[in-house]
Structures are given as C-alpha cells and as structure tokens.
Amino acid sequence: MSDKVTVLVAGSWGTALACVLADNGFRVSLWTRSDEQANEINEHHTNRKYLPEAVLPANITATPSLAEAMQDTQAVLIVAPSKAMREVCRQLKPFYHEDMLCVHATKGFETESLKRMSTVISEELGAKESNIVVLSGPSHAEEVVKRMPTTVVVASRNERAAAAAQTLFMNEEYFRVYTNLDMIGVELAGALKNIIALGAGMSDGLGYGDNAKAALLTRGIAEMVRVGSEMGANPLTFAGLAGIGDLMVTGTSRHSRNWRAGYMLGQGKSLDEVMDSMNMVVEGIRTTQAAHDMSRKYDVQMPIAEQLYRVLFEKSDPREAVEALMGRDPKNEMESMKLEIWQQWHS
Structure with missing residues (x-):
C-alpha cells in the first residue's frame, strides 16, 4: 500500500492536519491553486499566509496540479x-x-441546499456516503502545528472506514483520535457550534462578561440538540468532543475566527468590514444563514441563531438582539428541550 496521503486544500486547517500526517510518517501532497503558495511550501517549508509561525515537515510537498497530488495516494x-x-x-x-479512504474536515453546510458536506462529497464523487469519514472536534490549527495536545473525533457510518481514519491520524505524542458512528451528529455539531461562537464573540465585543457568554454557550447546545434530533443525530454526540468540546474552544478563544468575527460585530463593525479584515473563511456566517432556513424547514426554535441572522443579514443592532433574547417569554429549562432528548442525554 502507498504511504502517500493527499490533502485538499492548503489553508490553515488543511496545513495543520498535513503536519499531523507527516509526523505520522506519511508522504503528504498538499494541493493548492496557487503556484506562489506551492513554491513557498516546497522551498521554505512555510505557509505564512495561514500559519505564519509554523515550520512544515520536509515530507510535505505542495503542488498546483491535482493530478500530481492524487497520483499513487492511499487516502484523500x-x-x-x-x-x-x-x-x-x-x-x-x-x-x-472507491478503494481510497476519503476524509473531510470542513465544518459547514451547503447554504443553498442545506446539505451536509458528506452528502455533497458523495454526490460529486459518486461515492457511498456511508464510506466517507468526517474529522471534527476542539482543535485550533495554530496549536496543532505546535504539537500541543489535541483530541478529535472521526465519524462514519462505516466502522472500518472510521477505524482506518483513526489509524491514519492518531499520534501518541499529541494528537488523540476517537471514533464515532454518528456522522450526522458530528457534522451538525461541528457546523452549528460556529454560530454560537459568533454569538459568544459578539457578547464579548459588547462587554457583557462571563455570565452572558456562559448562557449563550449553554443555551446554544440546546439549540444544536433540538435541530440535530430532527435530522437524525444522536443527542449524546452533542455532549462529546464534536459538540461541547468544540463549542468551548471555538466560543472562548481568540484563535477562533468565528469568535473574532463576532467580537468585531459587537464592537460596532459592519459585516462587510469584518469580512474585509479576515483573510480566512468564517464558516459561522454562512452557517447562520443555513440554520435560519433549517429552523423553518424542521419547525425547530433556534432563537440565538435567529437573532444572529438578523444582525448579520438584516443589520439589526447587536444590543437589540441581546435584549430580544433576554425578553423572551419565561421557559422551563427542561421543557425547552424535547422530553425524549433530555431522557436520552441523562440516561
């Protein structure tokens, strides 16, 4: 079997995961559309645009040719x-x-169709969705490239595919990998937590403090569980690495691009100003739009996502959004989640 793994594309997270694979002894081919970026990675072993302080292992090579990147590879x-x-x-x-292991690590939805990434990949590659693996969990690229201890989850409906991905990425020194069969839950958690992280950043930008942020994170999990259960996810997945774990790291850290975007919104910047100042994709913005449509499609209440949608796309004032959340009708905490979800969570 080939010892080569191909990574598409050479952003911050793709580059960080390429480093993990390289540390595990694989030859890694990193595909980029940019000749300039490929030359930098090959000649200087750096990717300064996305990870300015990182030095990349010598067994990572970059190429703008997808045919070259995919030649003789065992996994993508x-x-x-x-x-x-x-x-x-x-x-x-x-x-x-079909014999090639296919893993994705993208946390978002196709906004127009509301489809998960595994579904999009399956449709375009003609692959069985059950054979695709998703990698998710609390993981800043900036910390992974510094070999700081990190734990993630790989999920697939195919147990053998999940186990193969676990073997591929597991590094006993700093990168621990768990498996999960609930692919839907892991994908939903990874995408939806970006919305709540935007809200947490916005709360910090408004100067509201820890009480408000803790409430946002906790009630955000409730929203994620509600819509996830309607889409076939296991509610317990949201209590794991892909759910609470990823939400904690994304909603509380300045490494998080979603938190930073929310913080700037809270400080009064417009969405256009925020996007102009970021040199990386802020998935939570597109995901907020998707969640707005999902809440209607599945008839699920998502008040935090709804207020963020109004701030992002209807130019509502962030303070008015917080006031709207605080002024909602009184609720019972347990009744705000479906009874069967609560019983499964605490069984």
Whole structure:
C-alpha cells in the first residue's frame, strides 16, 4: 500500500492536519491553486499566509496540479471551505476511486441546499456516503502545528472506514483520535457550534462578561440538540468532543475566527468590514444563514441563531438582539428541550 496521503486544500486547517500526517510518517501532497503558495511550501517549508509561525515537515510537498497530488495516494483529506466543496470534488472525481479512504474536515453546510458536506462529497464523487469519514472536534490549527495536545473525533457510518481514519491520524505524542458512528451528529455539531461562537464573540465585543457568554454557550447546545434530533443525530454526540468540546474552544478563544468575527460585530463593525479584515473563511456566517432556513424547514426554535441572522443579514443592532433574547417569554429549562432528548442525554 502507498504511504502517500493527499490533502485538499492548503489553508490553515488543511496545513495543520498535513503536519499531523507527516509526523505520522506519511508522504503528504498538499494541493493548492496557487503556484506562489506551492513554491513557498516546497522551498521554505512555510505557509505564512495561514500559519505564519509554523515550520512544515520536509515530507510535505505542495503542488498546483491535482493530478500530481492524487497520483499513487492511499487516502484523500478534503478541507475545502463549504462554499467551494462541490467544485473541489468535481475536480477531484477523475482521480478518485472507491478503494481510497476519503476524509473531510470542513465544518459547514451547503447554504443553498442545506446539505451536509458528506452528502455533497458523495454526490460529486459518486461515492457511498456511508464510506466517507468526517474529522471534527476542539482543535485550533495554530496549536496543532505546535504539537500541543489535541483530541478529535472521526465519524462514519462505516466502522472500518472510521477505524482506518483513526489509524491514519492518531499520534501518541499529541494528537488523540476517537471514533464515532454518528456522522450526522458530528457534522451538525461541528457546523452549528460556529454560530454560537459568533454569538459568544459578539457578547464579548459588547462587554457583557462571563455570565452572558456562559448562557449563550449553554443555551446554544440546546439549540444544536433540538435541530440535530430532527435530522437524525444522536443527542449524546452533542455532549462529546464534536459538540461541547468544540463549542468551548471555538466560543472562548481568540484563535477562533468565528469568535473574532463576532467580537468585531459587537464592537460596532459592519459585516462587510469584518469580512474585509479576515483573510480566512468564517464558516459561522454562512452557517447562520443555513440554520435560519433549517429552523423553518424542521419547525425547530433556534432563537440565538435567529437573532444572529438578523444582525448579520438584516443589520439589526447587536444590543437589540441581546435584549430580544433576554425578553423572551419565561421557559422551563427542561421543557425547552424535547422530553425524549433530555431522557436520552441523562440516561
């Protein structure tokens, strides 16, 4: 079997995961559309645009040729932005075959169709969705490339595929990997927590303190569980690494691009100003739009996501959004989640 793994594309998270694979002894081919970026990675072993302080292992090579990147590879890791996923997979299809392990690490939805990334990948590659693996969990790229201890989860409906991905990424020194069969829950948790992280950043930007942020994070989990259960996810997944774990790290850290975007919104910047100041994709913005449509499609209340939608796309004032959340009708905490979900969570 080949010792080569291909990573698409060379953003911060794709590059960080390429480093994990390289540390595990694989030859890693990193695909980028940019000749300049490929030359930098190959000649200087850096990717300064996305990870300015990182030095990349010598067994990572970059190429703008997808045919070259995919030649003689045993597995492909796709870390394209959600809005580019379908197009990237269309380009990948001529080089993909069913015996190849396919993992993705993108946390978002296709906004127009509300489809999860595994569904988009399956449709474009002609692959069985059950054979695709998603990697998710609390993991800042900036810490992974410094070999700081990190724990993630890989999920697939195919237990053998999940186990193969676990073997691929597991590093006993700093990168621990668990498996999970609830692919839907892991994908939903990874995407939806970005919305709550935006809200947490916005709360910090408004100067509201820890009480408000703790409430946002906790009630955000309730929203994630409600919509997840309607879409077939296991509620317990949201209590694990892909749910609470990822929400904690994304909603409380300045490494988080979603938190930073929310923080700037809270300080009074417009969405256009926020986007102009970021050099990376902020998935939570697109995901907020998708969640707005999901809440209607599945008839699920998502008040935090709804207020963030109004701030982002209807130019509502962030303080008015907080006032709207605080002024909602009185609720019973347990009754605000479906009884059967609560019983399963605490069984």
